Amino acid sequence: MRKNTIDIITLGCSKNLVDSERLIAKLEKKGYVVTHDSPKPQGEIAVINTCGFIGDAKEESINMILEFCQAKEEGRLKQLFVMGCLSERYWKELGKEIPHVDKFYGKFNWAELVDELPALAEAQNNEEEDACSVERMVTTPSHYAYLKISEGCNRNCAYCAIPIMTGKHQSRPMEEVIAEVEYLVSQGVKEFQVIAQELTYYGLDLYKKRTIAELVDRIAHVKGVKWIRLHYAYPHQFPMDLLDVMRKNKNVCKYLDIALQHVSTSVLANMRRHVDKEQTYELIRQIREAVPGIHLRTTLMVGFPGEGEAEFEELKEFVREAKFERMGAFAYCEEDGTYAARHFKDEVPEVVKQSRLDELMDIQQGISAEVQAKKVGQVMKVIIDRREGDYYIGRTEFDSPEVDPEVLIPASEGTLRRGCFYNVLIVDSEDFDLYGKVQK
Numbered sequence: 001m002r003k004n005t006i007d008i009i010t011l012g013c014s015k016n017l018v019d020s021e022r023l024i025a026k027l028e029k030k031g032y033v034v035t036h037d038s039p040k041p042q043g044e045i046a047v048i049n050t051c052g053f054i055g056d057a058k059e060e061s062i063n064m065i066l067e068f069c070q071a072k073e074e075g076r077l078k079q080l081f082v083m084g085c086l087s088e089r090y091w092k093e094l095g096k097e098i099p100h101v102d103k104f105y106g107k108f109n110w111a112e113l114v115d116e117l118p119a120l121a122e123a124q125n126n127e128e129e130d131a132c133s134v135e136r137m138v139t140t141p142s143h144y145a146y147l148k149i150s151e152g153c154n155r156n157c158a159y160c161a162i163p164i165m166t167g168k169h170q171s172r173p174m175e176e177v178i179a180e181v182e183y184l185v186s187q188g189v190k191e192f193q194v195i196a197q198e199l200t201y202y203g204l205d206l207y208k209k210r211t212i213a214e215l216v217d218r219i220a221h222v223k224g225v226k227w228i229r230l231h232y233a234y235p236h237q238f239p240m241d242l243l244d245v246m247r248k249n250k251n252v253c254k255y256l257d258i259a260l261q262h263v264s265t266s267v268l269a270n271m272r273r274h275v276d277k278e279q280t281y282e283l284i285r286q287i288r289e290a291v292p293g294i295h296l297r298t299t300l301m302v303g304f305p306g307e308g309e310a311e312f313e314e315l316k317e318f319v320r321e322a323k324f325e326r327m328g329a330f331a332y333c334e335e336d337g338t339y340a341a342r343h344f345k346d347e348v349p350e351v352v353k354q355s356r357l358d359e360l361m362d363i364q365q366g367i368s369a370e371v372q373a374k375k376v377g378q379v380m381k382v383i384i385d386r387r388e389g390d391y392y393i394g395r396t397e398f399d400s401p402e403v404d405p406e407v408l409i410p411a412s413e414g415t416l417r418r419g420c421f422y423n424v425l426i427v428d429s430e431d432f433d434l435y436g437k438v439q440k
Contacts, residue, residue, distance in 0.1 A: 001076055004120055005033045005043035009068075010139075011061050012051025014146040014195055016084055020049050021136035023083075023110060028137065031120025036139045044078040046071075047113065050086035052165055054333050061086045069100035083110040085165045107166055108151075134180035141385055143419030144191035144227075144401060145184050149177055149215065153197040155234060157261075158272040158339040159304060159332060162197055169198065171206045174215055178222065185224035190419065191383065192219065193229050193400060200233045200242070213241040220249040226421070227251055227383070229400050233258040235283050236274040243290040253397040254291055257326075259299040263318035264311040267304055272339060277314070284322055295398040297326035302360060303353035304332045305344035312356055319363050325371050326404055327364045331357050365431050372405065372429040379439055382407050382424040384416050392416045394424070396434075405432040413438050 006027055010020040024034045035043065046068050050061035061084075071077040079102045087094055088106035095104055105113055138145050152166040181192065194216065196202065203211030219228055228251055230242075235258060246252045262268055265276040275283075288294060300315065307315075319327065331353035334346045382394040385401065391408040394416075399405055407424060409416065416422060416438065424436035 001044045001078070002033070002042050003044055004031070005035065006045040006047060007038055007041035007043040008034060008036050008047045008049065009041070009064060010037060010049045011064060012049070012053065012057055012085065014193065015148050015151075015197070016049050016051060017139065018136070018146050018148045018195075019084070019107075019110060021139055023047070023049075023114070024137040024139070025135040026111065026114045027117070029121070030114065030117065032117075034137070036137075041068075041071075045081070045117075046077055046079070047081045047083060049110075050082060050084035052084070052086035052089045053161065054330075054335065058086060065094075065098060065101065069098060072100050081105065081113055083107075083113065089161070089165045134176065134183045136180075136184070138184070138187060138189065140401070141418065142188045143383065143385075144193065145189045147177070147181065147184075147192045147194050147219075148172070148196065149194060149199060149212075150196040150202055154201060155198055155236075156272065156339065158270060158344070159301070159335065161335040161338055164337050166197060169201050169205055171202050171204070173206060174203075174211065174218065177215060178218055181219050181222050181225065185222060188419070190224065191227040191229070192225060193231060194219070195231045198232060198234045199230060200237075200239055210237075210239045212239055213245045216242065216252060217245045217249065220245070220251050225251055227253050227397060229253045229255050229257075229397075231257040231400070235260060235280060238283060240286065240290065243287060246291050246294070254294040255297070255398055255400070256287065256294060257297040257400070258287075261299065261301045262304065262307070262311075262315060264307070264314045267307050267311050270306045270340075270344065271301075271304060280318075281322075295325035296322075297328075297400070297404070298322075298324050300327065300329040300360065302329060302331055302356040303348040305340060305347060307348060316360065316363060319360060319367070323367050323371070324364070325368070325398065327367075328403070329357055329360050329364075368405075369429070369431040372432065372434055375426045375434060376429050377426065379423050379425050380407070380436070381421055382409075382436065383421050384409075384418050386418060387411060387416075394422070394436075405434065407434045407436050409436050409438060 008020050010017050027034050048064055051057040068080050072080050081103055082101050083105040087104040150171045152169045153163050154169045156163055263277050263280055334341050380396045384392050384394045386393050390411050394407045423439040425439055426434050426436045428435040
């Protein structure tokens, strides 16, 4: 057990990771040594940043908390704190069931933890303290970072528990976001993954209009920003001016993550998505027409109440026709407190859900293979993330870290620097990944 050392463990999504990175910066200012996601935690204090989105994530969070409770019982840990979505959602229940945790913090009050821990270093001047609102200790490879522009969601989709945990949509002021981008660029960040529960809603609460296009345009004009990638858009009332910004700024990647969930009009109505089948097809057509070459990432759901064989056939046909460059899917899981849990019966058998999921992903695998094969012979701009064995691993503008395909370049090609861009000739492809040679 290392004195004055704090281990932070982050579970769940990249939005949680941003909170952890901010927490690390604040704790280090107070004089603590902080490690993040260490394979062998040895600090005298541990902070677990939990996820409470779906059943598997909740189980993972609970198991992690219990593991650290055991360490505390055995004297290998002095203090244990829990924060994030799970504790925001089940604050009272967790406090009663797991008394070994010293204190639970929610999704928004985790900064109180910093105030309650004793300072090990003298406070610095006020100017530095003010800057702390945008300071972060980047835990990703130093050339890219996640940029959270808002918290919460006003959409209230039938299946989703996020609004229960995060509340209403809260946009961060534009000046604050730009200040954070400038700070991160000064720390060596070149690539930004813009994230939110629903980024196309950005600005409505602060500016009384959708200002995501203006925000992205301003980020694009910050010196040193090389790539911007957009995650978690919503199809209803999609702001088309965002596509204009994407088209005119070379550093805004031709990439859009837009979770569509389904295509059947009846299922979409049950989901409370406020779009229908015809509107969904038309939106995809308009996006592809406005930004030629764009790669669309989407997420689809199988097994939602009301999805029969006919509705699933519609979904399969949609995947075949839309030919999403990137697609993920998951089976519906009923969440406590949601509209669906209160109003629908979870009637699709689990075995049917899994069969549909497998069938949908098999279709997508073939589409991905076609998409990637078309890139063979092209020279593409690639950023290098790391080296693994005999290969350097990189990504194109069409690939977000951790979730999308990668480009493998033989290390025998020569020494490549992490975080640097190279022109790479694509020489081969698999269902998902590409193989390339650096053009000299």
